[in-house]
Amino acid sequence: MSTILPLRPSRRDVLAGGGLLVAFSFASRSLALAGGGEGGGGPQVLRPDLPGDLKIAPELDSWIHIAPDGRTTVFSGKAELGQGIRTALLQVVAEELDLRPAQIDFITADTARTPDEGLTAGSHSMMDGGTALLNAGANVRMILTRQAAQLWSLPVDQLTTSGDGHVVAPDGRRLAYGAIAAKVSLHVEAIPNAPLRNPASYRTLGKNYPRVDIPAKLTGGAAYVQDLRLPGMLHARVMRGPSYGTNLVTPDLAAVRRMPGVVAVVENGTFLAVVATSEWQAITAMRVAQRVNYVRTMPPLPVVDGVQTLLGLPSREIVVLDTHDATSPTEHTITASYSRPWISHGSIGPSCAVAWLREDKGEKALTIWSHSQGVFDVHRAVAGLVGLKPEQVRCIHSPSAGCYGQNGADDVAAEAALIAMALPGRPIRLQWMREQEFGWEPNGCGMITKVRASLGADRKISSWQYDVWSNAHNNRPVQPGGYAVAQQIVPPFAPQVPAPIPMPEGDGDRNANPLYRFRNMHVIYHFVPQMPLRVSALRSLGAHLNVFSIESMLDELALVAHVDPxxxxxxxxxxxxxxxxxxxxxxxxxxxxxxxxxxRRGCGMAFARYKNIGAYCAIAMEIELVRESGRIIVHRVVAAVDAGQPGSPDGIANQVEGGIIQSISWATREAVTYDQSRRTSFDWGTYPILRFEDVPGSIDVVVLDRPGQPFLGAGETAQGPTSAALANALADATGLRLRDMPLDPATILTALGPEG
Structure with a gap:
């Protein structure tokens, strides 16, 4: 009996373009429930006893297929975002199957083929996806070994696997996986305790395996969704106001239609797009349309108060932590407030998507290639937006410039789909312009914290009052109304209602509950539903400012207590x-x-465990302040990370190094600017990010080896500790305690005063 394929056709077999287009439905994909994860559709739990994401797709053929010739295909719902997860997950499943990675075809994040693992976010790829593949691989290897034992009439504990796809008997006989798989079915549910390989005998897991996504990126190959070219493809641009919350006033669409190469102008309410034969023709037509005034359709932006405007908006208080320990005499109390501004994702490549609507005999099938971190949410929410059923929409993840959060990827996918619906049969490639990315993407939330902490006579913290104000960080579209375009079209969709993510994940309150043992802790999250700027997820969510605040206050208290940090x-x-x-x-x-x-020179340190359930990370940093200019030079950074069993130590180091560099950029430079009517940071001049000349002189990452321990995920663990360590190093160097990011040269020079 041959192995059951993990793809099965739905009731719809759609003929298009002269060939058979099959609208597949994933064999065991569970229905998604809105509201889980970081704003994503939370997959329904089917088998809570199974580890990781196996619990949402228990059948082994949901994850692994072995062909009679031994070729193995593995399916993962997690997406490669530039974080190297494709390589790490490949190493995980190769280890437990006891195969060489090169023997595996690895399919990721395709709503027609892979398990619905929700979002690729929150450092869950290894924690949930890696754990699922680890145990699915162990289950499959167990089944193959038991079948071989039955064929040979040998005790199963006498058999081993070879590392290249064979079961081996004590006398040297070998049986290929493909030959065994032809006699068994993998359409069976996993068991929770399949025997795992001994970490002492690992061949692949925990090794520095070459990144499989790098060659095409280095050689200029087809690595990104922007590179995708399909037969008959047309190019589109959206014609819009300068930033979210604005509309163009009477653009000359007649002139646009007369321009060379223009195939169509799509009008739906105030949503306008031009479609042309070439990309440059579309850009030229877009610019003609945008040579008009704009009007703001939303309340003015908070120019006067900036992020402090959050304090005056209605909020809902959420008690995060409230302990009532024995009181002790208070020797000293410090009250402080910390903040960060709204931050752009700053993706080097503007967002892009390709959409293709095909029809046959009245049946429609829409395929979207998107770099969204939540392709399953896209396929459901876009279906509702364009009036199709979810099974008629397939979303395939295709990498793009990394952002680690919700940049314009989801919006551009929805807009490409709307345009494709107006032009059936032609693939539509829609790319935002740089100024549209800066103007229309959701920003990372501006935030404010207030801390009141006291020291006891024993030089330990005797009380800790912590308050954080933030909008929702989880506004990823799980309904049509979550897209910016949904309020522009006719009829419009009601906006998606913002909601906080419950702890222990949290969003604005993520990491607001310290891992440290303080006495008398009282932590309140002031959730602010009204969003002065459009916001959503940005790498580490609220953990960035919360860790910055906690770790800065610890240094302030240590200084008063005369104790080394x-x-x-x-x-x-x-x-x-x-x-x-x-x-x-x-x-x-x-x-x-x-x-x-x-x-001038100083050192600082900081620590956090991401979400208090993820990877542990400690940062130590040495900086130099150029007092004449206010510029901070980071000379060296040391990071220590415990991410459980390292899947790829080099991959973990890469993630932490990238997080350190990005966090230094946030802490020292980045802030979205705006006037009352629009955002004003539209390019790298008005929105500066860290340049190569400002990268730390050295970054040394120590990855602690925890063989056999659960994966913890390291993608966002460095963000908070890095910014905090930098602020602490600056305070050590100069005595200046700066609490409001960014710590840019102008801010530092003002703090130094005229004497410097």
Whole structure:
């Protein structure tokens, strides 16, 4: 009996273009429920006893197919975003199947083929997706080994696997996986305790395997959705106001239609798009249409108060933490407020999508190629937007410039789909312009925290009052109304209602509950539904400012207590793995023998466990302040990370290095600017990001080896500790405690005063 394929046709077999176009439905994909994860549709749990995402797709053929010739295909609902997860997940499943990675065809994030694992977000790819593949691989290897034992009439515990796709008997006989798989079915549910391989005998997992997504990117190959070219493809541009919340006033669409190469102008309410034969023709036509005034259709932007406007908006109080420990006398109290502005994703490549509507005998099938981090949400929400059933919409993930959050990827997919619906039979490639990306994408939330902390006579924290104000960080579209275009078309969709993500994940309150043991902790999240600017997920969500605030306050308290910042942290930390990470970073950095602050140079450290359930990360940093200009030079950074069993140590190091660089950029430069009617940061001049000349002189990442421990996910663990360590290093160097990001040269020079 041959293995059942993990693809099965739905009731709809659609003929188009002279060939058979099959609208597939994933064999065991569960229905999605809105509201889970970071704004994504939360997959329904079918088998809560199974580890990771196996619980939402228990059948093994949902994940693994072995052909009679031994070729193995593996399916994952997680997407490659430039974080190297395709390689790490490949290593995981290759290890437990005991195959060479080169023997595996790896299919990711395709709503017609792969499990619905929700979003690729929140550092869950290894925690949930990797855990699922680890255990699915172990289940399949167990089934193959048992079948071989039955064929040979041998005890199963006498058999081994070879590392290249064979089961091996004690006498040397070998049986290929393909030959065994032809006699069994993998359309069976996994068991929760299939025996895993011994970490001591790992061949692939925990090794530095070459990234499989890099060659095409280095050689100029077809690596991104922007590179996709389909027969008969047309190019589109949206004609719109300068930023979210604006409309063009009477654009000359007649002139646009007369321009060379223009195939169509799509009008739906105030949504306008031009479609042309070539990309440049579409751009030229778009510019003609946009040579008109615009009008703001939403309340004015908060120019006067900036992010402080959050404090005056209605909010819902959510109690995050409230302990009532024994009180002790208070020796000293510090009250402080910290903030960060609205931040752009700053993707190097503007968002892009390709959509293709095909029809046959009245049946429609829409395929979208998108770099959204939630292709399953796209296929459901876009279906509602364009009036199709979800099974008529297939969304295939195609990489683009990384953003780690919700940039314009979801919106451009929806808009490409709307345009494609008006031009059936022709693939439509829609790319936003740079100024549209900056003007229309959701920003990372501006946030404010207020901290009141007291020291006891024992030089430990005796009370901790913490408040955080933030909008929702989880506004990814799970309904049609979540797209910006949904309020422009006729009839419009009601906007998606913002909602906070519950703890322990959290959004604005993510990492607001310290892992440290403080006495008398009271933590409140002031959730602000009204959004002065359009916002959604940005890497690490609220953890960035919350860790910045907590770790800055710890240094402020340590200074008052006359205790070294390292010792102060260890005195309040009980988690042994956290202590090990903090100590490892300090030892590699040489914290005990570090250069003391001298007015220009200084050192700082910070720690957090991401979401208190993910990877542990400690950062130590040495900086120099150029007092004449206010520029911060980061000389060296040491990071120690415990992400559980390392799938790819080099991959973890890459993620942490990237997080460090991005966080330094956030902390020292980045802030969305605007006037009352529109955003004004439209390019790299008005929205500066870290340049190569400002990258730290050295970054040293220590990855702690935790063989056999659960995967913890490391993609966002460095964001908060890095910005906090930088602020602490600046305070050590100069005595300046700056609490409002960005810590840019103008802010620093103002704080230094005229004497410098």
């Amino acid at each position: 390292l010792d102060f942290r260890l005195a309040h930390m009980e988690d042994p793995r956290a202590r090990a990470v903090i100590t490892a970073a300090a030892e590699r950095f040489g914290w005990r023998s570090r250069r003391k602050g001298d007015g």
